[in-house]
Amino acid sequence: MGEVGTAYRERVHALAARLDAPDAAQQRDAIRGELIALGKGLEQDLAELATLKDEAKTLVEKWKALRMSTAPAFSAERPVVADHIGASTFIEKGWSRISLGDYIGAEDSLTKALQLSPNDPQAESLLGWSQMLQEKYDDALMQFQKVLMREPGNALARINVGYICLKKGIFGEAIEHLSKAIRLDNDRKATLYAHFYLGLVYLERDMFEDAQTFFQKSLALGPNLIEAYYELGRAYWFNRQSEQAMQTWRDGFAANKFNPWGKRCAEALQTVEQGGQP
Numbered sequence: 001m002g003e004v005g006t007a008y009r010e011r012v013h014a015l016a017a018r019l020d021a022p023d024a025a026q027q028r029d030a031i032r033g034e035l036i037a038l039g040k041g042l043e044q045d046l047a048e049l050a051t052l053k054d055e056a057k058t059l060v061e062k063w064k065a066l067r068m069s070t071a072p073a074f075s076a077e078r079p080v081v082a083d084h085i086g087a088s089t090f091i092e093k094g095w096s097r098i099s100l101g102d103y104i105g106a107e108d109s110l111t112k113a114l115q116l117s118p119n120d121p122q123a124e125s126l127l128g129w130s131q132m133l134q135e136k137y138d139d140a141l142m143q144f145q146k147v148l149m150r151e152p153g154n155a156l157a158r159i160n161v162g163y164i165c166l167k168k169g170i171f172g173e174a175i176e177h178l179s180k181a182i183r184l185d186n187d188r189k190a191t192l193y194a195h196f197y198l199g200l201v202y203l204e205r206d207m208f209e210d211a212q213t214f215f216q217k218s219l220a221l222g223p224n225l226i227e228a229y230y231e232l233g234r235a236y237w238f239n240r241q242s243e244q245a246m247q248t249w250r251d252g253f254a255a256n257k258f259n260p261w262g263k264r265c266a267e268a269l270q271t272v273e274q275g276g277q278p
Helices: 003-020 028-065 087-099 103-116 121-132 137-150 155-167 171-184 188-204 208-221 226-238 242-255 260-273
Strands: none
Touching (some): 087 103, 103 121, 121 137, 121 155, 137 155, 155 171, 155 188, 171 188, 188 208, 188 226, 208 226, 226 242, 226 260, 242 260
C-alpha cells in the first residue's frame, strides 16, 4: 500500500476506534465532521488518481511508439480547413495527436471528423497515418486508397500504400506503387522513402544486388536515413560481401552514433565480429 493509502487507512482505524469508544455519543458531531472530511479527501484524491491513470495510459502508448520501425516518418502538413459542422476541430486535433505520438487518440478524433464531414480528404489521409502507425494495415490501406482515387499524384499516400503492401507481403503491388512514386518525383521525402522501401522489398525477396542499388540511392538522397545503412549492410552480408557489410555498419554508426539505427549498426558489427549472424 502506498503512503497515501496508508495515511487513509490510519484515519479510518482511528475513526473506528472513536466510534467504539464509550464517549462516542458525546463526540458524535466532531466525528461527523471528520467523516465528511475523510469522504471529501478520498473523492478528491481518487479523481486525481483517475486523471493520473489516464495520463499514464497515454505515456504507455507513446512508449509503444518508440519501438524501432521503418514506417514513414509522419510528415503531413498542418491542416488548413474551413470549418464544416465542427469537423475542422477534430482534424486539427488528430494532426496534433499524431505529431505527439498519440495514434489511438488521433484515430478517435479523425473518426469523429469523418462522421461530421464524410469523405473529407485531409481527415481520410490523417486517419490512414494514425492507423498505419498502429499497424492497423487493412484499415489504413482503405483510407489511403480513397485518397489515391481522388488524388492519383499524392506521392506520400502512394508510398504509404507501398509500405503497407510490403508489410503485408504483397510485393508486386508494393513495387508498383513505390515505382510510381519515384516516377512522379513530386515530393522529396516520398521519393526518398520509395527507394528505401523498394530496397526492403528486394531484400525480402533475396534479390540482394537490387536491394543494394536502392539502399545506396536512398543514402544519396537522404544521408541522415540511418536505417538505410543498417539494411544496406544486411544486403551486403546476405550476399556474402562481409567486408562491405561491416564497413557499411561502421559508416552508419559514425554517421549518427546516438540514433537507434546507428546503435543497431554497431550491434550488428559487434555480432558478426564475434562470429554471429546479424
